[in-house]
Amino acid sequence: MSNELNNIISRTTDGVFEGVAIGGDRYPGSVFTDHVLRYQDTPGVKMIVVLGEIGGTEEYKICEAIKQGRVTKPVVSWCIGTCATMFSSEVQFGHAGACANQASETAVAKNKALKEAGAFVPKSFDELGDVIKNVYDDLVAKGVIQPAEEVPPPTVPMDYSWARELGLIRKPASFMTSICDERGQELLYAGMPITEVFKTEMGLGGTLGLLWFQRRLPRYACQFIEMCLMVTADHGPAVSGAHNTIVCARAGKDLISSLTSGLLTIGDRFGGALDAAAKQFSKAFDSGMLAMEFVNKMKKDGKLIMGIGHRVKSINNPDMRVQILKDFVKQNFPSCQLLDYALEVEKITTSKKPNLILNVDGFIGVAFVDLLRTCGGFTRHRCFKWNLSAFRCYGNIWHYLDQKRLKQGLYRHPWDDISYVLPEHMSM
Structure with missing residues (x-):
């Protein structure tokens, strides 16, 4: 309701100075008169608009304030829920306080009381905007309100997705890749569908040719790549890379950590x-x-x-x-x-x-x-x-898995394989 009320006031006047949504809770934190009296004492506020509802008696306090002269600024008010009289029984409207327990709490009774007290009350909610405009125009004519300059609203930028779909803008890529494309119906390796890779029996060498070189290599070139993978698949446990991997595996490290420690020796x-x-x-x-x-x-x-x-x-x-x-x-x-x-x-x-x-x-x-x-x-x-790091990975992985399979414990290098070169004892 507060959104709609702000919309109505903004379209019929030069804007809203301040708006407060109190709600209809059974035990509210503040009531109408708290804010109406505050607006009465605020120089920037020239007229007051109150949107009440069925239930409660707070609107009657506004009536008393107007009658007693405590509120002298024009008050436009309307209590919604006038349709409650059309029902044969009491109706709960939305929340705890929106229920008339007696005749004086009905919207019709409160609208009548507000009008008799001197507030501007429309015949229906549909006429609320017209009443607000009439009161505002009268205050402008009397010089009470100097209308604020109408500032054209800022242009709302076009929605990004819409603009991109229309081809008006493009999103710069975060990075580029020429290896594979998984966005379509079928995975592409350097533009070749994965089904075609298998249909032509390109093998591992041919597949690596597509991924590494973005080309379909001759058969002998594919064979050579496969041979390189085979002859470098492992170099034994004694070489630096495999040794580091084995030591880390036996120390309980995970595969990636162990593999990385081996590759770092390259x-x-x-x-x-x-x-x-x-x-x-x-x-x-x-x-x-x-x-x-x-x-x-x-x-x-x-x-x-x-x-x-x-x-x-x-x-x-x-x-x-x-x-x-x-x-x-x-x-x-x-x-x-x-x-x-x-x-x-x-x-x-x-x-x-x-x-x-x-x-x-x-x-x-x-x-x-x-x-x-x-x-x-x-x-x-x-x-x-x-x-050669791509080739070395395979051998190091085998050594890691081998150590886990053999359940090897923590590695400790034997003393008899270490040459201790220490400085001679210095006498004091």
């Missing part, structure tokens, strides 16, 4: 030489540098040749993983110039030390460069950076 010394090897060998080869010149330059600069060297394998104890990949690349790749260049470097380094072989990281790095340069899907400057 760097130039362990598992992370793939990217650096691809960069170093590619730069040397593309610049026309001979293998010997490349080795000498790296030695002069005091830098390690990434992808060269192994802690266990050597020229006399070759890594069969590298041999398997080498045989496949030689037989299936259209060209493997960078690999041949790396093998020339290996001949030089192994002549100095037998374990300075082209390791599996280095081999995959240079072989992938050859793959991207010769498969017909990429220009030379678009050859991608690689990292």
